[in-house]
Amino acid sequence: MALTGLFLISFLIVHAGINACIWANDGGVMFNKAAHFMGSTVVIRIMEVGLFLGIFLHIIQGYMLEFQNRSKRKKGYAVPIRNKGSKWYSRSMGLLGTILLLFFIIHWKNFWVPSRFTGVPGPEMELANGQHVHNLYALMQSTFQELWIVLVYIFACISLCWHLIHGFQSAFRTVGVSNARYLKMLKNIGIGYAIIISLAFAMMPLSMYLGWVK
Amino acid sequence: MEHTMINLTLKIWRQKNADSAGQFETYPVKNISTEMSFLEMIDVLNEDLINEGKDPIAFDHDCREGICGACSMYINGRPHGPWHGNTTCQLHMRAYHDGDTIVIEPWRANSFPVIKDLMVDRSAFDRIIQAGGYVSVNTGNAVDANATPIEKDLADASFAAAACIGCGACVAACKNSSAMLFVAAKVSHLALLPQGAPERNTRVLDMVAQMDKEGFGSCTNTGACEAVCPKEISINNIARLNREYMLAGTKADK
Structure with a gap:
């Protein structure tokens, strides 16, 4: 869980970084260029296979862990322990992960499947060098005109934030970082990372919906 | 009062x-x-x-x-x-x-079956300790108290881990019924000291194997164990156990 989790944490930085190109507010030229680079570079495409392996390994391991752990106390307590000592999000990683998995299905259907397989609808964009690229930016704009999709994305980002706040520091504990000072620092970095990444992702559909970027 | x-x-x-x-x-x-x-x-x-x-x-x-x-x-x-x-x-x-x-x-966990009313069978903990095996020490005349110098911070950290009384509150509080805090305390208190170093790798591997055999759950670092521990054993010991286990796995042929 920890190794795949840390791998996915590093991926999120790349994902958020590329998507942040929409805020160049240049009609999507920079974003489409970046998306084209990611889609057409062989090394990146090979890494994409590794990414999906990482995601699915994380999901499968996560569910195995959740179900195994749930089976370890057949007879439960009449008075549950709840928040006495642990945080709700630390105890709800399975639930938060399931929300994210359901979101991924929508998210992949919205963007990944069209860009890789079925084709991005609408005319391609012509870059300054004459190259024609998929207009993924236009697809983002049209997708995020629907309020319910924007709300689903924001809800997923909130879930991601809680998932990362626990996951980030827990991953370092699992790989054996036991220095109290480092752990405190990693916990704070994790909270900062979770908030910044989730906020960045949540702002993307919101920026499109509210017309902050054209 | x-x-x-x-x-x-x-x-x-x-x-x-x-x-x-x-x-x-x-x-x-x-x-x-x-x-x-x-x-x-x-x-x-x-x-x-x-x-x-x-x-x-x-x-x-x-x-x-x-x-x-x-x-x-x-x-x-x-x-x-x-x-x-x-x-x-x-x-x-x-x-x-x-x-x-x-x-x-009573404590609720499959590995702590109820014997009667509020009494549960915690012999799984005894078997984990037994799996840890022995500690090699020199026999003969009693060794001078300060013959082996140990850094004060390490001695204190070791003592804090050794304070574990094996009551099982960590298992009882954990949503996963995990015994990691107990095992981490037992592994840490020796891992921090020069005593017992010859068996360091096999000890952690054997104790974790026995813990899994006893049917305890896996740790997900929620922190409930640390919060209810009567001896305030730090959850950071679990991170140390994870490191000990990984390093031992690369060294010992088990």
Whole structure:
């Protein structure tokens, strides 16, 4: 869980970084260029296979862990322990992960499947060098005109934030970082990372919906 | 503190033996001194039950001074009751008010089966300790106390881990019924010292293997164990256990 989790944490930085190109507010030229680079570079495409392996390994391991752990106390307590000592999000990683998995299905259907397989609808964009690229930016704009999709994305980002706040520091504990000072620092970095990444992702559909970027 | 007498309602898990289903039974207790310990309060109830010709409530206890790890009891949704860093035997009735209802349950985990009422079988912990094996020491004349210099910080950290009394509150509180805090304390207290270094790798591998064999859950670092530990064993020991285990796995042929 920890190794795949840390791998996915590093991926999120790349994902958020590329998507942040929409805020160049240049009609999507920079974003489409970046998306084209990611889609057409062989090394990146090979890494994409590794990414999906990482995601699915994380999901499968996560569910195995959740179900195994749930089976370890057949007879439960009449008075549950709840928040006495642990945080709700630390105890709800399975639930938060399931929300994210359901979101991924929508998210992949919205963007990944069209860009890789079925084709991005609408005319391609012509870059300054004459190259024609998929207009993924236009697809983002049209997708995020629907309020319910924007709300689903924001809800997923909130879930991601809680998932990362626990996951980030827990991953370092699992790989054996036991220095109290480092752990405190990693916990704070994790909270900062979770908030910044989730906020960045949540702002993307919101920026499109509210017309902050054209 | 002012000494008062209080009346309480107890809801206690009664279970005849390991195979019977068990159920909660309600007992009113009257004139309980706030200076009594929690176990003394159960003693009073048990005397009444015996006088009435009923079966007294079975519960584990031994030293009654917070150092043996025998007492358990999951009280109102928290192992060892409401006080922080405290065992059930050291919990005093001044923690409660007149008219309170207290729900008392045994530790719940598949690896801690109920023997009777509030007593659970914690021999899984003994088998984990046994799996750790022995520690090599020089025999012959007693070694001088300061013959092996140990850094003060390490000695303190080791001592803090060695304070684990093996009561099982960590397992009882963990949503995964994981015994990682217990095993981490036992592994850490030797891993931090030069003593026992020859068996360092096999010890951690064997203890973790036995822990898994006993059917405890996996740690997900929620922190509930640390919060209820009567000896305030730090969850950071679990991170140390993880490191010890990984490093040992690369070195020992197990």
